Each structure stands twice: as C-alpha cells, then as structure tokens.
Amino acid sequence: MSFNLRNRSLLTILDLNQSELLYLLDLAHDLKRVKYSKTEQQHLKGKNIALIFEKPSTRTRCAFAHPTKPIGPIYTQTEAERLAAERGWAIAPDGDAYRRVVPSPEPRRILEMGAIQLLVQSGVLVICVGGGGIPVIVTPLGGIRGVEAVIDKDLAAALLATSLRAEALLLLTDVDAVYTDWGTSAA
Structure with a gap:
C-alpha cells in the first residue's frame, strides 16, 4: 500500500496516522535493502529520494586523542601489533581478537543542513547521516x-532531528535485541 505524502510534513508525527507511519518505516527498510542489493527497482522509478551520506564531525582534542570506535576486520594479537607498528594504527581488544580503533567525535553540525531542509520542505524523502559517511572538519x-574517524549514527540522527525541529526520532536497527548501557557493567 502506498500513500500520497507529497506536500506533507514528515517532521510532524501527529500529522501521520498509524498506517502512514508504518508505510514510512517499511519504505525506509526497503530502501536500505535496495541500497545493499544494488539492483534496479521498478517501484522506485520516478520517486524523489535524496541520499546524503557525508557526516558532520567535531574537532576536539579529547575525541581525537583517544580512539574508541572499532572498524574493519579482526586480527590476531600478532597481526594487530604488526599493523600498529607498520601503519601507526591504534588497536584495541574486541572479544578474543583485536581491531583497529579510530576516533568517534560527537557531531556538532550538519554541513548540508540547508539542502536537507529545502528537500524536506519540498516533499522529498531525504535519507541522510547514515553509517558509512566521511566525517569532515572545518x-x-x-x-x-x-x-579518519567514525561519527556515531545515533548521535548524528539526534542532531538532524534537533536541527529540523522534528517532533519524533525513530532509530531503526536490524539487530535482534537492544541493550541499555551496552558495554558497561550496568548492561
């Protein structure tokens, strides 16, 4: 089922009924699936969809001095020590293995905010501040x-929602469960 959401604010959740909200959630899920399948989808032809993936970043000494976000493959301790020496990488334990870690500064602003606001006001479904973007500094x-950093997508989404004065923020995930205080003794 589809809905005509043209010229309707997608930022005001009170303007959407349950069916329309579920439709948008299903559409977001489908768009994510299509992105990764890399196949042309007939039902998306002619749709106005904007994908904006560049992510905002901050320049704080603390965030860049203490890398915490694991990226890339896992390594044995021997491989990790060799790569740290050869490439100057910061390495940290990740379970029984080791991974490269990079800074994860808190986003302060979204450089494309003006374009995003214009697209939203024009009725375009905008997908932005998702994972995999390139963090930048001014x-x-x-x-x-x-x-070289990774911006937390949940913090970037919260910044986006605040900047757009959204009434609600939905964080979608494909994990089986969500834990409060993950990685801490309170989890």
Missing part, C-alpha cells in the same frame, strides 16, 4: 577536510 581557513 579547517582554520574555512575549508573542509576529511578525517
């Missing part, structure tokens, strides 16, 4: 430079 001269 240089002292006002330029933009990519940095």
Whole structure:
C-alpha cells in the first residue's frame, strides 16, 4: 500500500496516522535493502529520494586523542601489533581478537543542513547521516577536510532531528535485541 505524502510534513508525527507511519518505516527498510542489493527497482522509478551520506564531525582534542570506535576486520594479537607498528594504527581488544580503533567525535553540525531542509520542505524523502559517511572538519581557513574517524549514527540522527525541529526520532536497527548501557557493567 502506498500513500500520497507529497506536500506533507514528515517532521510532524501527529500529522501521520498509524498506517502512514508504518508505510514510512517499511519504505525506509526497503530502501536500505535496495541500497545493499544494488539492483534496479521498478517501484522506485520516478520517486524523489535524496541520499546524503557525508557526516558532520567535531574537532576536539579529547575525541581525537583517544580512539574508541572499532572498524574493519579482526586480527590476531600478532597481526594487530604488526599493523600498529607498520601503519601507526591504534588497536584495541574486541572479544578474543583485536581491531583497529579510530576516533568517534560527537557531531556538532550538519554541513548540508540547508539542502536537507529545502528537500524536506519540498516533499522529498531525504535519507541522510547514515553509517558509512566521511566525517569532515572545518579547517582554520574555512575549508573542509576529511578525517579518519567514525561519527556515531545515533548521535548524528539526534542532531538532524534537533536541527529540523522534528517532533519524533525513530532509530531503526536490524539487530535482534537492544541493550541499555551496552558495554558497561550496568548492561
């Protein structure tokens, strides 16, 4: 089932009935599946969908001095020590193995916010601040430079919702369960 959501605010959850909200959740799930399948989908032809993946970043000494976010494959201790020495990587234990870790600074702003707001106001379904984007910093001269870091997608989504003055924020995940205080003794 589809709905005509043209010229309707997707930021005001009170304007959506349960069926429309479920439709948007299903659509988001389908779009994620289509993105990873890399196959052309006839039902999406002619749809106005914007994918914006560049992520905001902050430049704080603390965040960049203490890398915490694991990325990439797992390594044995011997492999991890060799890669740390050869490439200057920060490595940390991850279960029984080791992984490279990079900084995970808190996002402060979304550089494309103006474009995102314009697209939303025009009735375009905008998918943005998702995982896999390239975090950037603003240089002292006002330029933009990519940095080796990972921005937490939940924090970026919260910043996006705040910037758009959204009434609600839904975080979708494909994991079997969600734990409060994951990785801490309180979990």
